Amino acid sequence: MAVNPLIRHAVERACHACGRDPTRMLDIVRGVQQRLGHVPDEAVDLIARETGAPRPDVAGVVGFYAFFSNRPQGRIVIRLCGDVVDRMHGVERVAEALVEELGVPFGETTPDGLFTLLWTPCIGMSDQAPAALVNDVVVTRLSRDVARQMVGELREHEDPHRFVRTYGDGNNAHPAVRAMVENNVRRAGPVVLADLERGAALARALRMTPAEVIREIKTARLRGRGGAGFPTGMKWEFTRAAAGDRKVLICNADEGEPGTFKDRVILTEHPDLVLEGMTIGAWAIGAQEGILYLRGEYAYLEAFLEQVLEARRRDGLLGRSILGREGFDFDVRIQLGAGAYVCGEETALIASCEGKRGDAKARPPFPAQHGYLGRPTSVNNVETFCCAARIIERGAAWFAGFGTPESAGTKLFSVSGDCHVPGVYELPFGTTLGELLDLAGADEAAAVQVGGPSGRLVAAEGARERRLGYEDLATGGSVMVFGPQRDPLWIVERFLEFFVDESCGVCTPCRVGNVLMHDAVRRVRAGLAGESDLEQLRALATTVGMASRCGLGQSSPNPVLSAMDAFPDHWRRHLHARSEPGLLPTFDVQAALRPAEMLTGRRSEVFPPREEERR
Amino acid sequence: MNGRLTITVDGRRIEARAGQTILEACQDAGVYVPRLCAHPKLSVYGSCRVCTCLVGGRATAACVQPVQPGMVIENDSDRVLEIRRTIIEMLFVEGNHFCMVCEKSGDCELQALAYRFGITHPRFPYMFPERPIDAGHPELLLDHDRCVLCGRCVRASAELDGKSALGFAGRGLRRRIEADGPRGLAGTDATGDDTIAEVCPVGALLRKGTAYRTPYGRRRYDHEPIGGDIDAPCGEAQEDR
Amino acid sequence: MAGKHTRPRVATCSLAGCFGCHMSLLDIDERIFELAELVEFARSPIVDKKRFDRRVDIGLIEGGCCNEENVATLREFRRHCEILVSIGDCATAGGVPALRNDIPLAECLAEAYVGGPTVHNPGGRIPDDPELPLLLDKVYPAHEVVRIDYFLPGCPPSAEALWQTLVALLEGRPLELPYELIKYD
Secondary structure, eight states: OOOOHHHHHHHHHHHHHTTTOGGGHHHHHHHHHHHHSSOOHHHHHHHHHHHOOOHHHHHHHHHHOTTOOSSOOOSEEEEEEOOHHHHHTTHHHHHHHHHHHHSSOTTOBOTTSSEEEEEESOOSOGGGOSOEEETTEEEOSOOHHHHHHHHHHHHHHOOHHHHOOSOOSGGGGSTTTOOOOOOOEEEOOSSSSSOOOTTHHHHHHHTSOHHHHHHHHHHTTOBOTTSSOOBHHHHHHHHHHSSOSOEEEEEEEOOOSTTOOHHHHHHHHOHHHHHHHHHHHHHHHTEEEEEEEEOGGGGGGHHHHHHHHHHHHHTTSSBSSGGGOTTOOBEEEEEEOOSOGGGGSHHHHHHHHTTSOOOOOOSSSOTTTSOGGGSOEEEEEHHHHHHHHHHHHHOHHHHHTSBOSSSBSEEEEEEEESOSSOEEEEEETTOBHHHHHHHTTOTTOSEEEETSTTSEEEESTTTTTOBBSTTSBOOSSEEEEEOTTSOHHHHHHHHHHHHHHHOOOOSHHHHHHHHHHHHHHHHHHTTOOOHHHHHHHHHHHHHHHHHOSSHHHHHTTHHHHHHHHHOHHHHHTTTTTTOOTTSOTTOOHHHHHHHHHHHHOOOOSSSOOOGGGOO | OOOEEEEEETTEEEEEETTOBHHHHHHHTTOOOOOSSOOTTSOOOOOSOTTEEEETTEEEETTTOBOOTTOEEESSSHHHHHHHHHHHHHHHHHTTOOGGGOTTTTTOHHHHHHHHTTOSSOSSOOOOOOOOEEOOSSSEEEEGGGOOOOOHHHHHHHHTSSSOOEEEESOGGGOEEEESSTTGGGGSSOOTTSSHHHHOSSSSEEETTOTTOSOTTSSTTSSSOTTTTTSOOOOOSOOOO | OOSSSSSOEEEEEESBSOSHHHHHHHTTTTHHHHHHHHOEEOSBTTTTBOSOOSOEEEEEEESBEEEHHHHHHHHHHHHHEEEEEEEHHHHHHOTGGGGGTTSOHHHHHHIIIIISTTOOOTTOOOOOOTTSOOEEEEEEOGGGTSOOSEEEOSSSOOHHHHHHHHHHHHTTOOOOOOGGGOOOO
16 A cells, blocks of 8 residues: 555654654654644554554553543644633633634634634633643733734744744743743742752762662652652652662653643743752662653753753763762653543553553552663652752751641742732742732632642631641642622633543443532533432542542542532522422433424423523 | 461351452352453453442442451452442443343343343443444454453453453543454454454444344353352342332 | 222323333233233323323323423322332333434424434424423433432343332332342343
8 A cells, every 4th residue: 555655754764753762752753743733543554663562552641641642633723721810811702712713613624724613721820811732832811812913913924933923931932942931930949949050960970879768858848849749769769679770760841730821930940950950869769760750842942952962961960970070870851641641640640651551550550660661760840859859958857847847848839820920939848828819919719729720619708727748738849819890600610621531431439439429510500400319419529539540530539528618509599590390409301301302393291491591 | 378268248158269369268258240341261451330338338340459367358248239230320321232132131240230230220321332333254253342351351361362352442431342454354363263252241342143042041140140150149129110 | 008998000101212122021020910910000001091090009101201291200209109109211201212312303394204224204294283291402301300219220121120029019129129130131
């Protein structure tokens, strides 16, 4: 069978660039996607042949990641962020304008093959919403007019970069970045958002034994900053102690939790601190191989980070014999993600680094024993590495002097939503929610989602004295503020929609349970539920949280359960609102009859439409 | 890894071998742990979660979790049975399981689990998804309506047949088994002699020409509940209201 | 449950079903005499009674709901019956009629009345006489429409299962059927 030469060329280039290594499948598929605008079946065949990977594995990767498509896409793909916060800031009006201007609905490509219009979950720009990705270029603070103007310009020059005319602050204006993104750092603390003397912490670490480094991290009581809060020192110790010489250290920069954007700011302004922490971690666990897993949405930072890596290699801070220490070899490669929230979960992230679908893996074995390509692996958050570097630089006691006994150090909070001063705040753990809300100018906060959709929704009143920290309100950074005009159930429904879209679907409770929860919340909001349905929803949410295989399904019920606790009246006031007498409140007889009524032009006489529904 | 150790299952002390999973240790001791994705000839996958049990109050998949000395396991408590029951009901509403017209009926592990749990109807609304049927292969039939995504066939093709006839496509509720090639099963090297149909717990992957060979009343689960060969059934035939 | 009136009253109906479950009830053979002694049939095709004239103790529902009339009938049963039992796979799961549920209604009708391979309908008209009840978008199991108290799956449930269920309910005993009697086929 004759293969289209364009496809052959694209596949060969992409495979060659990755040494035909099937574990680099994400990069290979990405390369083909960029060259062809999609990954057709023919390309899947060829990739399988070139890399020796089973064809279903290649097709599985193409089908898994939102940034890959096996249908042709336009030369310019506009991904509009449909996150809750963007919706609060009028993204729907932007969406309307784009649909009008392009003449195609979401999910479609213009007939001239120039544009594809898609929704995408949070792209880490909640403090400058509404925002979109136009190919790799981030466009923030969109309005209806800006959207129209953008489409007009792109029709002329087809270059999203040219649409960006003013750059954001700090390194956003760096020649390798040139993004309109703003850092919005509102409060820089002493640990993470402070300047670092490059190599100083690493030099100190090398004067210590790996065991001493781990002990220092443990003494500092450093816990993972991604949200789960596992003690970092223990993780490193397990990985160090695991059998196998080749160990791997992965930096989780797949900052996908909606409302979180602090890693973006760290990577823009303090990448050396992150890499310093990684190199110290490599020394501690004995790793030679490091991976920075950068979410696909942050691809605009890739070239910049490559420069930083190169500079560190040049200065002996990465590569062979780091800082002249014979035998200490460690390097970092960037693995770009491709639009999958679940890859923030460490086993899914490892699968993704291995060039596979981001399906969460069964545990045990844990990554510390059997991680990336079967090697002992430690996966840590961007901010965690920053803290680790600072602990070595300034000492455990200094670090533990901030925060609370349970939660040592400072934490970066990304605040967005209904507040005057959205942005990043570095504050000591133990800061009260009220203090943070005051700093962010959240004068009218009624509800706050702490920890993103997988965290908890609390009523602002009554939670102001609660402390941000692992012992009370834990968060990986996301703090979304909602004013009194926002319906908590609307928020919960949007979050569940997100989990439905992002579940990898491996395990039953998460794959099916999120759909059932979403449907149940939708029914409640529509007035199609009774008391017992709320009880059933609570039971379902509890089961999904217990039985799911990874953190996604274990935490996706949190918004449901916390919103039930925090806002019981908001749930109850919808109950039975649209019940038909004598039928279950969940049965929507009007909706069930609608198609037949449309087809026949008749109206049901048995179940005449209710007054308010008469058209 | 040949050390013996003791675990406690529902208050009963059980001898186990180090390295065994909870499911295997229970099975050896005559305690049935319900399962769908787990299969003795295949690698551990841990996706269906039907084998969920509680270890120290935490839910864990018995087919994945290795035993540890002194482990205290809840396998037959109300809480555990409720989780499993919910998962089985989820599988029923997620797909299109029309037992009355399915040739696997009576031999189907999903159906048998529902029988064992005394499920007369699911508590969740049926989704009735639109799913295709791949009937192009001369010897095999793949009906996605009935697929529970346990991945046994994917593993069997790789691990037992030495092929890669099947894989996973899509994610979330759109996750599905996909044959290796745009032409479906017919375009793969799978044959009727492969093990992929044999390991399928439901009627999703069938060998053609074998339907209804066993008459009603003589099928695998007509009289004996699933797991009945391992232990006595829990015996709650109908507890529904 | 007995006591207030001489014999407990039983009502039955077949909604979107095939009457197979009713046939299965007749399969209790000679016990049909016993049943006639035990109960009084109220609204039921078995005695050709089409209306409820008073409250009924047990209602047996065969079939799910495929149209507005089914919904109205089911609601009437729920209103008049103390205990409502879903009988058979159509009532408990939608059954064979629900095979249409993944196809949009317009396509179903077009296939059935216009484009189907065995259809001769030169006018291409889809029946929509006002006498015909409006179809629902899909077939719903009975318990998705009204509250159901007991469930007896099966296609059909065996005569034995039906008999044991009825006797247990009539005697006010908890419904505990042996393993062999709960089957989905």
